[in-house]
Amino acid sequence: MENRPLEYDYTVAKLFMFTTIVLGIVGMLVGVILAFQLAFPEVNLLLGEGLAEYTNFSRLRPLHTDAVIFGFTVSGIFATWYYIGQRVLKVSMAESPLLMALGKLQFTLYVVTVAAVVVSLLAGVTTSKEYAEFEWPIDIAIVVVWVLWGINIFGLIGIRREKSLYISVWYYIATFLGVAMLYLFNNMAVPTYFASGGIGDWYHSVSMYAGTNDALVQWWYGHNAVAFGFTVPIVAMIYYFLPKESGQAVYSYKLSLLSFWGLMFVYLWAGGHHLLFSTVPDWMQTMGSVFSVVLILPSWGSAINMLLTMKGEWQQVASSPLIKFMILASTFYMFSTLEGPIQAIKSVNAIAHFTDWIVGHVHDGVLGWVVFMIMASLFHMAPRVFKREIYSKSMMNTQFWIQTLGVILYFTSMWIAGITQGMMWRAHDEFGNLAYSFIDTVTVLHPYYTIRAIGGLLYLIGFFMFAYNIYKTMTVGRRVEENELQTASPMGA
């Protein structure tokens, strides 16, 4: 009896796997629409003149970023936690009815909050701060969801059998604390309805910070929301799933220590690189630049640790599409964490800032690293959660190449667009006058915007293949036994 392996309970993990996929489709679909709007402005009227207010670029843009960040990615973080947490702590969710109930409550509240976000953003209810657009009632709901998750993390840790916390758990704890701190401080606001004695919209609020200070807090948040949403939890995933799927031990414990504590210390300083040549003090801008460059060390530490984990087993990259996804993800992570510091150097930033190169950077990081890694995680989880074989390996392979092509088209076109525009903005003619009017620097981008939209569309098609493959796995995949699930995931043809 005592030696029987633990039966883990994946009820909550399954729920969040579902929202990961659904909100991924929403976020990426809106992204593709936005991309086509920039290439072909008529698409702003895709549902006709009457609904133009709700389909135009500026209304949809926050919906895209927030659906991908708070919808797809955060769902993926929750789903993988409710899977990995139990396994590395050697304790089942079923052992604690309280944690199980709180997990389900967290999911329910999460779905309600997402619905409120969609409605409010379409209605134009926004604070304007990037990735923090929600007004205070939604902020409070988000805080509650987050606290419920925190209770689950520490609750599960409290009843664990494995005393030593695995690397992934460090990263999940950091995700929880980091996002909590950043989100609370950046969203500090005074509700005007209550402060004015009941005038105007009840949900409206005004920021606690003004002007330059507001910018400073916002980009301290904005940059580190990327850290604790798009980096830290994704590293948590790869530290668990890559060794599991490949059957290889993590290459170096010391390197993982150095990378973790290095990342924790360095990341928070780098926010200033969003504010170069702005009105924040120069010393802060320089600190932002310097620490961004230092950030290469811990970032590459994790990525190299993952690549070396595959030492002697590289044939798996060719044979397993799942390993392909993870290795490409960590390669894109290296790539993106080199590109970021380059853009944070002041003289480069002078050209890159405000252009599409920044958009390209975000997307090679998110499409190449974050989404690839979350999809790989779900692919690995599916057979173990549903006790079924992955429906189609060949579809995974096809998806991999379609999406890889999509990402490449996306970031190469945005590089060219960004640098072209940055150079044109600063060009002077022989008399010292500006060489180009602003509109010249917009019309020249049309081909690149078109290529980007096609790249995004390819990526979305790949994501639909992913969703279909998972759906088929759930419903018609061959049933498998526990002994087939020890390392490499079973896959159908």
Add this chain to the structure above:
Amino acid sequence: MFHWLEKNPFFFAVAVFVTIAFAGLVEILPNFAQASSPTVGTKPYSTLELTGRHVYIKNSCNACHSQLVRPFKSETDRYGNYSLSGEYAYDRPFLWGSKRTGPDLHRVGNYRTTDWHENHMWDPAAVVPGSIMPAYRWMFVNEADVDTAYAEQITIKNVFNVPYNKPVPMKDGSTVTVTLEDSLEGAHAAALAEAKIIAADMKNQDVKDAIAAGKIPEIVALIAYMNRLK
């Protein structure tokens, strides 16, 4: 030490929190008091201007337009003087943006007129051939929300000491007083009076009818805000 931390989740979490909170304390706190003092010539927003600012935010204009002129010749040639910290003293939230799909707007009031904005917001490509900006025709119909702007004015006056009803120094040595009305009715009347001056320069019949009926369309408030950006 690290092995010990990995077996003691509470102290592990404390160690992580201290490590990540450190940078924020060092970087953000020292700047706070200094950066929030206004430059000479920067005055609080009037009710109509603030209403327009809300329209700007509601439609995420900041997704494509920055309000930050960087200190480069190419930028000052194109947009005017580079931006100063104190010019943003009454900007809650800041609207610097992070992407220039369209041009910077921090000093747009210096070189664009009510008439230009009216035509441009109705049909951008007709004013700027090749423009990829969508039209914002619903702003000519939707009524602006003066109430919420007035509530915000009361809030920032009481909570953050924004100098409404106080003389504010201007660059030419004079002073200007931005009035905050005592009542919501007063605020509506003042906003409408300001809106009439702008609507007088506009051609759209719906807008003129709305103003005549005592209503303020979003476009009028937005133009009031844009004209004030100097």
